[in-house]
Amino acid sequence: MNYKGVIFDLDGxxxxxxxLHYLAWKALADRLNIYFDREINNRMRGVSRMDSxxxxxxxxxxxxxxVEKEAFAAEKNAIYADSLRQMSEKDVxxxxxxxxxxxxERGVRIAVGSSSKNAPLILERIGLDEMFDAVSDGNxxxxxxxxxxxxxxxxxxxxxxPAECLVVEDALSGIDAGVAGGFATAGIGAAASYDKxxxxxxxxxxxxxx
Ligand code: B16
Ligand code: MG
Numbered sequence: 001m002n003y004k005g006v007i008f009d010l011d012g013x014x015x016x017x018x019x020l021h022y023l024a025w026k027a028l029a030d031r032l033n034i035y036f037d038r039e040i041n042n043r044m045r046g047v048s049r050m051d052s053x054x055x056x057x058x059x060x061x062x063x064x065x066x067v068e069k070e071a072f073a074a075e076k077n078a079i080y081a082d083s084l085r086q087m088s089e090k091d092v093x094x095x096x097x098x099x100x101x102x103x104x105e106r107g108v109r110i111a112v113g114s115s116s117k118n119a120p121l122i123l124e125r126i127g128l129d130e131m132f133d134a135v136s137d138g139n140x141x142x143x144x145x146x147x148x149x150x151x152x153x154x155x156x157x158x159x160x161x162p163a164e165c166l167v168v169e170d171a172l173s174g175i176d177a178g179v180a181g182g183f184a185t186a187g188i189g190a191a192a193s194y195d196k197x198x199x200x201x202x203x204x205x206x207x208x209x210x
Contacts, residue, residue, distance in 0.1 A: 001108055001210060003184065005165040007154045010114035010137075012045060012170030012189050013204070015091050015126050017084070017116075024080035025056055028072060035059050045190060046171025048115050048144035049073050081118060089127040099205045100131055109133045111154040113167065113174075115144050134158050145173040148181035155183075168207060169197075186210070 011017045022041040029036035036056060044052040053073050057064060064072070103110055111134040112119060119137035123129040134157035136150050143149050155165050167178035170189035175197045178185035186207055187197030199210055 001103065001106060001208060003108065003164060003166040003210070005109040005111065005155065005158045005160040006103060006207065007111045007113040007136075007151055007158075007165055007167045007183070008132075009046065009167075009169045009171065009174050010112050010119055010122060011116060013168050014096055014112070014128065015087070015122065017087070017122060018045065020080055020083045021052075024076050024083065025052070027079050028076045029056055032060065032072075042190060046115055046145040046169070046173040046177075048138060048141075049077065049117065051144060077118075081121070084118060084121060084125055087122065087125040092126050092128065093204075095203050095205050099208060100128075102205075102208055104131075109158045109160065111136065111158050113151045113154040114138065115141070115150060145171065146176035146180065148177050151177055151181045151183060155181075166199075166207065166210065168201070168204070172196075 008014050022038060025041060026036050034056065040055065043055050050073055053069055100110060110132050112132050114137045117138040134154055136154035136157060141149055151167055155162050162182040165183050166186060167183040168186045168188060169175050169178060170191050172191055172194050175185050175187055175191050175194050179196055185197045186199040186201050187194045188201040191197055192200045
């Protein structure tokens, strides 16, 4: 590992809450009678809650006020947060667990860089709340991915410069954020074929040889 630190995205990299996001947005879209599918949901990867709602409302046949939109976002989050209660340590794969453990043994500092305001709850549910040296999440962020803020804060909290860190992401917006911040980037899942990523991963443990 040629990097002193690794910053991991949460949803889609460490665990797979993306299906739960999909189901919660789908429930809201159905109630509002707006067409929604997994392809549209894919565009919401790494994107903040309110920006995700704007993507969902692109297909609405009327405009909604800020107050209405805030109520919709709260409605979706209530469904999503409720579904997070079914998550447990079993939702972390052996590959993810072994990768984090190996990095720690090698003295590499590790952080979470997530757009999600639910990140602390998710980390607690999956039993990784004590694992990371730093967490930078959607709480208190001014700008969401593809802005570099979330990863800059993570690097700062690790006490490292962007050039010393690798960002691992499943979202195109997350790779863009990493590139904008001057980080090396590795794409996995939906971002594995993204040409802006420096490395393409089949599985998380592939980073151990970078
Ligand atoms: P919340 P990540 C992101 O997490 C999700 O990929 C994205 O779908 C979601 O809209 C965003 O968090 C905000 O989540 O509503 O829980 O604050 O991939 O950056 O870990
Ligand atoms: Mg993600």
